[in-house]
Amino acid sequence: MKLSRYPLLTLKGCAMGMADVVPGVSGGTIAFISGIYEELLDSIRRFNLEALRLLFRGRFAALWRHVNGAFLCSVLLGIGISIFSLARLMTYLLTNHPIEIWSFFFGLIVASALLVAREVAQWDWKRLVSLVVGIAVAWWITVVSPTQTPDDWWFIILSGAIAICAMILPGISGAFILLLMGKYHYIMQAVADLNIPILLLFALGAVSGIIAFSHVLSWMLKHWHDCTIALLMGFMIGSLNKVWPWKTAVETYVDSHGEVHPIVERNILPDAFERITGSDAHVWGAVLFVAVGFALIFAIEALAAYVVKRRG
Numbered sequence: 001m002k003l004s005r006y007p008l009l010t011l012k013g014c015a016m017g018m019a020d021v022v023p024g025v026s027g028g029t030i031a032f033i034s035g036i037y038e039e040l041l042d043s044i045r046r047f048n049l050e051a052l053r054l055l056f057r058g059r060f061a062a063l064w065r066h067v068n069g070a071f072l073c074s075v076l077l078g079i080g081i082s083i084f085s086l087a088r089l090m091t092y093l094l095t096n097h098p099i100e101i102w103s104f105f106f107g108l109i110v111a112s113a114l115l116v117a118r119e120v121a122q123w124d125w126k127r128l129v130s131l132v133v134g135i136a137v138a139w140w141i142t143v144v145s146p147t148q149t150p151d152d153w154w155f156i157i158l159s160g161a162i163a164i165c166a167m168i169l170p171g172i173s174g175a176f177i178l179l180l181m182g183k184y185h186y187i188m189q190a191v192a193d194l195n196i197p198i199l200l201l202f203a204l205g206a207v208s209g210i211i212a213f214s215h216v217l218s219w220m221l222k223h224w225h226d227c228t229i230a231l232l233m234g235f236m237i238g239s240l241n242k243v244w245p246w247k248t249a250v251e252t253y254v255d256s257h258g259e260v261h262p263i264v265e266r267n268i269l270p271d272a273f274e275r276i277t278g279s280d281a282h283v284w285g286a287v288l289f290v291a292v293g294f295a296l297i298f299a300i301e302a303l304a305a306y307v308v309k310r311r312g
Contacts, residue, residue, distance in 0.1 A: 006074050012036055013078020027079070028168040029236060033112045033297060038221060040075065041168070043068040044214040102245040103286040107293025109236050109243065115301055116233045120226045127230040134234020141177070142242040143264070149181055153201055159183040160205025165213040169235055245286050246273040 012034040016027035031037040046067045054063040064070075093101045120127055149155060159181050167174030178184040190198040220228040246269065249262035270281035 009074035010078040013075040014082040017079035017082025041214045041218050043072050044210055045218045047211050099245040099282045099286050100289045102243050103289035104293040105243045107290035108297055109240055111294040111297035113233050113236045119229045127226050130227040130230040131234040134231040135238040138235045138238025139241050156201040157205035160202040161209025164206040164210045246270050248276050
């Protein structure tokens, strides 16, 4: 890996981390947008029996190369930096400027879906079916209500595995999946209380889930590339239901600090938003931020094409 890639990969990791702290937005979407999705999957997939063999034999340099350690550490460093340093900023922006922030993400996702469509060599009925399935699944996830689930050890492991898999799928938020499984508050409380046994069970599920799922996705991209890309594009389009800027709460919950947060929301038009909330819908600001998000993706794409051309 060229040294010049490290800062860029770290920045991409920062963007993924920012997305992961936003409910309804997936770090996998950012990985897809930034062009590191398939390499990320392949690197995670390399944590296999060969990696264990190298570890037990003490061949750490070979293990580092095998798992693409420089790439993974750069991305994970960015994710960590973002989560620990920018989480408060994102929370502030979502609390105080939600319409503008959701509009920005809306523009990002629309532009990204259009760019992803270019990755499909030829559209036919199979690709279209994959696209529709992806849209339907992501849309359903954004509207389904959370359920009550057991606190048994096996379900904690299962929750970790499913949530982490969702996090690497474009358009599907792992935190939102955890909420749907009825374990978001339970895990957040375990984090706050440093409940090590619960956190270890969750981490076990997360690690095993992402390694196993990365193999599945890598296989799908290798053998059914266009259909898989169409499916992932559908996830992104379906997630637009979650990032629509104007919403009204249908169901709410009270967190450990006594603050009320929405669980299920219904999308409404700007004029209805103003009638219900009595607040300004900031329509022109929303349009501006959609345009900024949209333009940003195509600017990144143009910059990447220019860099590749210069290197060629």
